[in-house]
Amino acid sequence: MAEQSAAAAVLTTTPAGLYCPAGDFHIDPIRGAARALVTHGHSDHARAGSTQVLATQATLAIMRARLGPNFACSLQAIRYGEPLTIGDARVTFVPAGHVLGSAQILIEAHGRRVVVSGDYKRAHDPTCAPFEPIRCDAFVSEATFGLPVFRHPPAVDEVAKLLASLRVFPERTHVVGAYSLGKAQRLLALLLEAGWDRPVWVHGAMESMIALYRADGVRMVETRHVTTADKPKLGGEIVLCPPSAASDIWLRKMPDPLVAFASGWMRVRARARQRGVELPLVVSDHADWSELCATVKETGCSELWVTHGAEEALVHWARTQGLAARPLHMIGFGDEDEADGLSTETQA
Amino acid sequence: MNRFAQLLDRLSYQPARNGKLRLMTDYFRHTPDPERGYALAALTGALSFRHAKPALIRDLVGERVDPALFALSYDFVGDLSETVALIWRADESAHGSNHPPVLLSEVVDGLARAGRSDLRKLLASWLDALDETGRWAFLKLITGALRVGVSARLARTAVADLGGVEVDAVEQVWHGLEPPYLPLFAWLEGKGERPTAIDPAPFRPAMLAQPLNEKDFEKLDPREFCAEWKWDGIRLQVSAGRDERGHRLLRLYSRSGEEVTPAFPDLADALGAIEARDFALDGELLVLREKRVQSFATLQQRLNRKTVTAKLVAEFPAHLRAYDIIALDGEDLRALPFVVRRARLERFVKEVDCPRLDISPLVAFEDWPSLANARENPAEAGAGEDGAAVEGVMLKRRDSIYVAGRPTGPWFKWKRDPFNIDAVLMYAQRGHGKRSSFYSDYTFGVWRASADGDELVPVGKAYFGFTDEELARIDRFVRNHTIERFGPVRVVEHGADKGLVFEIAFEGLNRSTRHKSGVAMRFPRIARIRWDKPPREADRIEALELLLKEG
Incomplete structure (x- = not known):
């Protein structure tokens, strides 16, 4: 390819993360930066310590709730689809369909269009605005599930699996591990769609995010704080908690807990067994392999950068499609949502 | 196939026995014939498919998937069937989206008929029509390793639960039945007669002993009991009879009723040579070399082998040390008192004079202290050089009839101290x-x-x-x-x-x-x-x- 790389003309990688010299800003910096553009509220993308932060209203609200009111010196909210000029660059936030407020960022500079995807998915999710593909010269994509073995089933079917289990084991408490931001609310909304008419009992660590979604008008099934429950009477009920709490001491008073876990990693049986999960639910807030490939094609890009995840396979595939592709091997991502490590145990 | 796949999927994550039973019973209740019958056959190991080998499956997937992507995926997933199940992409040009759902019966039937050459096309078309879980279950099924932690006995227990009967009632008719077991389900759902047990060599549910507590002695009278050595081997039942055409049939069963005949061809042949008698014996499977009982560790080397080679058989010859006879020449002996059965057993073992069969001797004792002494020193108390293979003594009431399960009172095991x-x-x-x-x-x-x-x-x-x-x-x-x-x-x-x-x-x-x-x-x-x-x-x-x- 004789042309200079479009992505390299607009973005560089620095120790703090992706940086755009034309606008003098970082995207999702992993350490404090002078100006940070934040794609969404998960803790591996939205960190405290930057001077100025630009993000959607919902992402700023999530950051405030999780990081405290003083996580940056100045905040600026931006609406989806409304371009903003920063220095010599023009940026537009476009829905990414990942969690509430999540955005891709389109950067136009030096006559090139580059899109940084953040985390995204294409599947149905009643809790956030759906992903919109953007035509661009270069696409900077995540690849959390960037292997062809990952093809997420419809989330509705997985919720049906949970309801079927409640039918077969009506005396057991169904304890569902789910990430506090995004996954939990999506399950609550899907349960409402599926006609679940009893309250879902939730772990204290999830309450603030659920309240925040409700305030934004997201419709979900009724929730109650699990500490107010008469635990021995929770047979046949659903309890929602962070994954790290799904096998801990606080479950002991519940009748014969059945542990479920909602995550894209549940596609691989060994992962589920390792965690002692009895009912794996393959529900993910990330694009699966087919969505990744389809999205790359839809953008019409001639160049692909892969930020994090299973970069190697997606880069290999992109090259077979005639694209210039390169892995960025960025560190610090994938720590919160769908993180695979054994996080510290919490007690409730 | 979809329902069966979901069942296997849930079973594979369910650690508890009762949980597994519930899942299976629920499946049998809500799945029509003949699908559920084939599922039962798969769970009890009654199906086998010779031609579907892992190499063929690897080959098939190689035609569809970029080898670099397959290698990266296999490396991540770590299991061939699972990787293929997840990575397989339907050939949409060939089928479109409305292939009718694959039935388990269709798979069983199709594989039985398919020649080597049709097999490729057939497997590919099924893989195309199934979803991820379906493909995983399908590949596990045809490559012969379900590995979902269900024994044949447990699957039959689940079927018994469907009709609210004891599993032993199912065991008694089991070997006369074949997949898809229509008469069995009809009976259990109250729509038909109980199938008649036509199996000439059936399993008879084993009688088990309860552990002895030292304080039990106060209540027990030594004159009412016989004692035997408790051998450190494997409990085995041998059942021999002839079918309506007069063909001889001999089966070896584990304590739980799993048939284990193929694992011990040497013993089956030796016992099968006993002419003209129908019988059922209860005893211990041991390895004997020059008439000496070998340690359990030696016996273990004979167990759980995929193939039984001539070398293995020669090196670890299997032997039955009998301690009960529960049927003989068409007569059910289970209702007779122990001492009467014992006399029949002694006579039978002597008459047939089979080199792979002997009798477990009684241990002489006068009172409980003398039995305690024998238990501590089996070698001096009559077990001789076999003393090391004794792991305690068995106490059996002289008047005890042979009943299934673990009744309280008639039989006790008194193990050597750990x-x-x-x-x-x-x-x-x-x-x-x-x-x-x-x-x-x-x-x-x-x-x-x-x-x-x-x-x-x-x-x-x-x-x-x-x-x-x-x-x-x-x-x-x-x-x-x-x-x-x-x-x-x-x-x-x-x-x-x-x-x-x-x-x-x-x-x-x-x-x-x-x-x-x-x-x-x-x-x-x-x-x-x-x-x-x-x-x-x-x-x-x-x-x-x-x-x-x-x-």
Whole structure:
């Protein structure tokens, strides 16, 4: 390819993360930066310590709730689809369909269009605005599930699996591990769609995010704080908690807990067994392999950068499609949502 | 196939026996014939497909998927069937989206008919029509390893639950039936007569003994009991008869009714040579060399082999040491008193004079102390050179009839005292089901010398032998003394002065190349928790090695 790389003309990688010299800003910096553009509220993308932060209203609200009111010196909210000029660059936030407020960022500079995807998915999710593909010269994509073995089933079917289990084991408490931001609310909304008419009992660590979604008008099934429950009477009920709490001491008073876990990693049986999960639910807030490939094609890009995840396979595939592709091997991502490590145990 | 796949999927994640039963019964209740019958056949191991080999499946997927992407995926997933199930992409040009759902019966039938050449196309078309879970179950099914933790007996128990009958009622008619078992389901759902047991060599549910407590002796009268050696082998039932065409049939069954004939062709041939008699014997499977009983460790080398070679048979000849006769020449002997059956057994074994069959001798005793003495020193009390293969004594009431299960009173097992060592807790892992929030699986070790002074080396794992209160206390100890974590495993502090000592009881010791310590314990469990004992006073590996030499 004789042309200079479009992505390299607009973005560089620095120790703090992706940086755009034309606008003098970082995207999702992993350490404090002078100006940070934040794609969404998960803790591996939205960190405290930057001077100025630009993000959607919902992402700023999530950051405030999780990081405290003083996580940056100045905040600026931006609406989806409304371009903003920063220095010599023009940026537009476009829905990414990942969690509430999540955005891709389109950067136009030096006559090139580059899109940084953040985390995204294409599947149905009643809790956030759906992903919109953007035509661009270069696409900077995540690849959390960037292997062809990952093809997420419809989330509705997985919720049906949970309801079927409640039918077969009506005396057991169904304890569902789910990430506090995004996954939990999506399950609550899907349960409402599926006609679940009893309250879902939730772990204290999830309450603030659920309240925040409700305030934004997201419709979900009724929730109650699990500490107010008469635990021995929770047979046949659903309890929602962070994954790290799904096998801990606080479950002991519940009748014969059945542990479920909602995550894209549940596609691989060994992962589920390792965690002692009895009912794996393959529900993910990330694009699966087919969505990744389809999205790359839809953008019409001639160049692909892969930020994090299973970069190697997606880069290999992109090259077979005639694209210039390169892995960025960025560190610090994938720590919160769908993180695979054994996080510290919490007690409730 | 979809429902069956979902069943296998749930079973594979369900650790509890009752949970597995519930899932299977629910499936049998809500699935029509003949699908459920073939599922039952698959779960009981009654189906086998010769031509579908892993190499063929690898080959098929190679036609569809970029080899680099397949390699990266296989590396990540780690299981061939699962990788293929997940990565397979339907050939949409060939089928479109409205291929009718694949039925399990269609798969069973299709594979039985397909020649080698049609097989490729057939497999590909099914893989195209199934979803991920369906493909996984399909590949497990045809490659012959379901591995979902269900024994044939458990599957039959689930079917019995469907009709609210005891599993033994199903066992009695089982061997006269064939997939898809329509008369069985009709009977269990009250829509048909009970199938007649036409199996000429059926399994008869085994009678089991209850463990003896020392204080039971006060209530028991020695004159009412006979005693036998309790052999350290495998319980085996042999059943022989002839079908309506007069063909002889002989089957070997495990204690739970699984047929194990193919594993012991030498024994089956020897017993099959007994002419013109129909019989059912209950006894112990042992390996004998020059008429001497070999250790359980030796017998174990004969077990769980995929193929039984001539070399294996010659090196580990299988033998039946009989202690009961429950049918003879068309007569059911189970309602007769033990002493009457015993007399018949003695006569039978003598008459047939089969080199692979002998009788387990009675142990002479006058009172309980003399029996206790025999149990302590079997070699001197009549077991002679076979004394090392004795693991205790059996007590059987002279008037006891042979009944299925473990009745209270007629039969007792009085095992030799277990071995005991003091070992130090090293690693802990969470349990399953009700124990999923407790660290209840413990790896323990003993001291051995190393270049840097004494170190602990793991010698075994135990996960029972404690009360719920003790479990809660150990769990707290584990959480408060964790020094490192590896995935689900916690490393618990273990040093000369810090750590927790368990008194471990176990039944025996084998040499093992898989364990770092070189030994493997049989049936280890926690006898006592020694909160008081400093780890430095725990046992050393030499104590175990001494036991190995004695064994």
